[in-house]
Amino acid sequence: MSESDPTFVNYTNSQARDYAKGRGNYAVSLHKIILDHHTKTGGKLNTLADVGCGPGNSTRPLAISFDHAIGLDPGVEMINTARSLAGTTAINEPIVYTVSGAESIANAIRTTLPSVDQNGGVDMITAAMAAHWFNMPKFWAEAATILKSGGTVALWTHSSLYCHPSTPNATEVQQALFRLERDVLAPFELPENRLSRDCYDNLLLPWNVSNESIANVFPESQFVRMEWDRDGILTDGENFFEGSDETTVNKLSASLQTASMVTRWREAHPDLVGTEEDCVAKAMAEVRQALGVKEDENPSFKVGNGTALLLFKRT
Numbered sequence: 001m002s003e004s005d006p007t008f009v010n011y012t013n014s015q016a017r018d019y020a021k022g023r024g025n026y027a028v029s030l031h032k033i034i035l036d037h038h039t040k041t042g043g044k045l046n047t048l049a050d051v052g053c054g055p056g057n058s059t060r061p062l063a064i065s066f067d068h069a070i071g072l073d074p075g076v077e078m079i080n081t082a083r084s085l086a087g088t089t090a091i092n093e094p095i096v097y098t099v100s101g102a103e104s105i106a107n108a109i110r111t112t113l114p115s116v117d118q119n120g121g122v123d124m125i126t127a128a129m130a131a132h133w134f135n136m137p138k139f140w141a142e143a144a145t146i147l148k149s150g151g152t153v154a155l156w157t158h159s160s161l162y163c164h165p166s167t168p169n170a171t172e173v174q175q176a177l178f179r180l181e182r183d184v185l186a187p188f189e190l191p192e193n194r195l196s197r198d199c200y201d202n203l204l205l206p207w208n209v210s211n212e213s214i215a216n217v218f219p220e221s222q223f224v225r226m227e228w229d230r231d232g233i234l235t236d237g238e239n240f241f242e243g244s245d246e247t248t249v250n251k252l253s254a255s256l257q258t259a260s261m262v263t264r265w266r267e268a269h270p271d272l273v274g275t276e277e278d279c280v281a282k283a284m285a286e287v288r289q290a291l292g293v294k295e296d297e298n299p300s301f302k303v304g305n306g307t308a309l310l311l312f313k314r315t
Contacts, residue, residue: 006190007260008054008133009075015263016081020055022258026128027242028061030309034154035065037224037311038124042150045090047122049109049146051102051139052130056082056095062126063089070113070122072100102127103138106146121148131155132195136204137211144217144314153218153312155203157196161256162232164240164302172290173301174232180256180283188264199227199308206312222313230306240304248300249291253284 011019039045045066050059053071055078063069069089073079079097087095100108105125109116116122125143127134143153160181163173195203206218228241235241247255256262257280266273276282285295293299 007263008078011075011077013077013080016055016075016077018254019078019258020057020081020085022254022256023054023057025061026058030156030242030307031058031062033226033309034126034152034156034311035062038152038154041152041222041313043152044123044148044150046119047113047116047124048089049105049122049125051105051125051127052133053082053097053128054078054130056085056087056097058126058128059095059097060085060087063087063095065090066123067091068093068096068113068115068119070096070098070109072098072102072105072108074099074101102130102134103142105139105142109146116146119148121146121151123148123151125151125153127153127155129157129196131200131203132157132192137209137214140204140206140209140214140218141211144214147314149314151314153314154309155200155312156307156309157200159197159199159230159306159308160232162229162240162304162306164304165234167301168292169290173287176283176286176290179286180279181261184279184283185259185261185265188261188268190260193261199230199306200310203310205310217314218312219315222315224311225308226311227306227308229304230308232304232306240302241307242304246300247303248298249284249287250298252287252303253280256280256283 048062048066048069050071053059053073056071059071066089071082076099079099082097096113098108098112125147161177163170167173207215207220228235265279272278288295291299
């Protein structure tokens with residue numbers, strides 16, 4: 001996240017812990033694609049910096065491929081939660097977590113992880129579901145300062161939530177999910193949320209920053225963009241890229257409650273939180289109705305997201 005993020009940066013300890021549990025980890029297949037691209041294009045596996053790391057859900061699985069790792073986030077309770085969940089690197093070194101916005105990572109990394117200066121910078125910078133909150137010109141300047149030659153910046157995001165076509169009454173279930181996202185929560189959507197929902201189509205890239213030196217550091221010729229399952233259309237025709245996640249209505253409810261738009265809706269409607277009129281509770285009631293089950297049942301079904309991955313190389 002960024003210092004300008006109005007929601008996650010202000011999370012309480014309990015909200016940060018709920019976020020860590022509700023969001024879960026990213027797929028091994030996504031991390032493998034990132035690491036394979038990095039190493040095949042000359043990247044080393046010495047130091048990882050995960051920016052906007054939140055409670056470290058992406059930092060921990062990536063760190064096991066690097067000798068040193070640091071997670072950075074401006075949210076104090078996000079970092080406290082990340083520290084409590086810990087994690088280690090390939091050489092069994094503890095992951096270091098520190099409070100820092102995406103716009104000031106170079107100094108924070110050097111101050112917190114002294115080995116960085118000894119090794120000439122970091123080898124990879126990642127941001128999982130976070131770059132849309134960054135001040136991108138400042139982030140690119142920081143990345144150019146701290147990233148080694150041959151290093152990689154990997155940014156990825158997920159778009160809307162989709163039920164798998166095999167879901168009973170899939171059209172009605174999807175309508176319930178869209179109603180929550182596009183009608184109920186629409187007034188609480190920020191431009192940054194829209195950047196993510198649009199699969200980073202309009203994210204500010206290095207060669208669009210009004211700084212020629214940054215464009216030279218991250219040449220467009222070495223940029224790679226990948227995307228899967230956009231608009232819920234399965235790329236392979238059978239499964240979502242990260243696997244058709246078998247969830248339940250209750251698990252889905254816990255995940256949706258970590259969305260920033262839901263947090264802002266609840267701040268605007270405190271009297272409805274915990275009632276049947278809560279935005280997530282109401283949506284889940286509609287999902288149950290579409291699935292044809294009773295209100296106290298917790299059926300399982302498959303869901304997934306569109307995924308966009310952006311990979312940049314430093315000259």
